Amino acid sequence: MTSLAVKEHVSLKSFNTLAIEAHCRYFIAITDSSQLPDAVNFAKEKQLDTLILGGGSNIVLAGDFPGVVIHIDTTGITADQQGDSVLLEVAAGENWHQLVLWSLSQEYFGLENLALIPGTVGAAPIQNIGAYGVELESMVEAVTGWHCELKAVQTLTREQCQFGYRDSIFKHSLKDKFVITSVTLRLQLTPAVKLDYKALADFLAGKELLAPAPSQVAEAVIAIRQSRLPDPESIPNVGSFFKNPMVSPEKFESLQSQFPDIAHYIQADGRIKLAAAWLVEQAGWKGRVEGRVGVHQQQSIVLVNHNKGTGKEILGLAGLIQQSVAARYGVELEIEPRVY
Ligand code: FAD
Ligand code: NAP
Secondary structure (H helix, E strand, O other), X not given: OOOOOEEEEEEXXXXXXXXXXXXXXXXXXXXXXXXXXXXXXXXXXXXXXXXXXXXXXXXXXXXXXXXEEEEEOOOOEEEEEEOOEEEEEEEOOOEXXXXXXXXXXXXXXXXXXXXXXXXXXXXXXXXXXXXXXXXXXXXXXXXXXXXXXXXXXXXEEOHHHOOEXXXXXXXXXXXXXXXXXXXXXXXXXXOOOOOOOHHHHHHHXXXXXOOOOHHHHHHHXXXXXXXXXXXXXXXXXXXXXXXXXXXXXXXXXXHHHHOOOOOEEEOOOOOEEEOHHHHHHHOOOOOOEEOOEEEOOOOOOEEEEOOOOOHHHHHHHHHHHHHHHHHHHOOOOOEOOEEO
C-alpha cells in the first residue's frame, strides 16, 4: 500500500467547476484504493466529516469545508470480452469523457450519448448520469467500493444500486458511507445507436446521417453540447442546477390548462416530467445577472459564476429561482448538485 499524503488548508478552487474559492482542513489524494481505509480512519480519528471528491462538477461549496477531502485519483481499466459484449472494470478516478472516447476507439459501443459529461467514472453512478436519452444504469454491471461502516470492500449489482432518474442508493442509504472504487460496465461489440432524443436525431438528420456510426453519434453529442452549454473552463458552472420535476397527471392537467405550451414528457410510470429549463425561462430568469453570479444566457437551468462569486451567492440565486417557480407554477425545483 502507498502511504497517505495528508495536506492541510488546501484551496478547492481548482477542484470544483464553479471555481468557488473555499478551503478544506485536510486533503488526501487517493492514487490506490488500498489507501482508502486509512484515509477514512484518519477522518474518524479526528472526528471530522469527509467529502469524497471526483472532478467537482456536481458540488456546490457553501463555504470552507472543515473536514477531510478525499480526492479519488485512481486510474486503470481492464477489459474482458464475453461473446458479443465486453466487461470493462474502470477505476473510479478515470475521467468519464476520456473513457467514452477510449471505449469508442476500441469499438466498444454504448457510451456514445454520454460523451462530454465532465467528472470521474466513480461519480457517474451517484446520480446515474444521463443525457440525450441514455442513462448510465443501462450499462452498469456492478459498482465496487469501500463501505466505511462495515469496513469492507463491497460489490453491488445494478439492481442493488437502486438507480432512478438522477438518483441511486448512493444518495440515500449509502450516502456518505460508500466510496466507489470501480465501476463495471457491459458494453456491446455490435453498434446499436440510440437516436430517440429529438435534438440529437434532428442534428444528425441535418447532417444527412440517417444511420450514423456510434463515433458519429458521439461527435454529434459533443457538437450539440459545445454549441449550447458553457464550458466550465471559461464560464464556471455545474451543469443543470435543478432536476426536471416529476408531477402527477392531475397536477399536470391543472398546469396545462393555465399554461398550454408547458414543456412536458410522459414517463413510463404515468408521471409527467416537466422541463425545469422551461419553467425557469418562463419565470423570466434566463440570462439574469445577480451580482457576481447569474443564469446562463442560453441555458436557464445552468447557474454561472461570473466573477469570483461565492457558494452562498450561487445558493441565494437558486433560492430566488425556486421561490419564483413555486409561486408561479406550484412546483418545487430540487437542486441537483450536492451542497457542502
Ligand atoms: P463530484 O462533483 O466530484 O462529486 C459529486 C458527488 O458524488 C459528491 O457528492 C461526491 O461526494 C460524490 N462522489 C464523487 N466521487 C465519488 C466516489 N468515487 N465514491 C462515492 N462518492 C463519490 N450530469 C448528468 O447526469 N448529465 C449531463 O449531461 C451532465 N452534463 C454536465 C455538463 C456540465 C458542463 C457540467 C459542469 C456538469 C454536468 N453534469 C451532468 C453533472 C456532473 O458532470 C456529473 O454529475 C458527474 O458525474 C460528476 O462527476 P464528478 O467526478 O465531478 O463528481
Ligand atoms: P434540451 O434538449 O434542451 O431538453 C430540455 C429538457 O427536456 C431536458 O432536460 C430533457 O430531459 C427533456 N427532454 C428533451 N427531449 C426529451 C425526450 N425526448 N424525452 C424525455 N425528455 C426529454 O436539454 P439540454 O439542456 O440541451 O440537455 C441535453 C441533454 O444533456 C439532456 O439529456 C440533459 O439532461 C443533459 N444535460 C444534463 C446536465 C446536468 O448537469 N445534469 C447538463 C447539461 C446537459 P433530461 O434532462 O431528462 O434528458
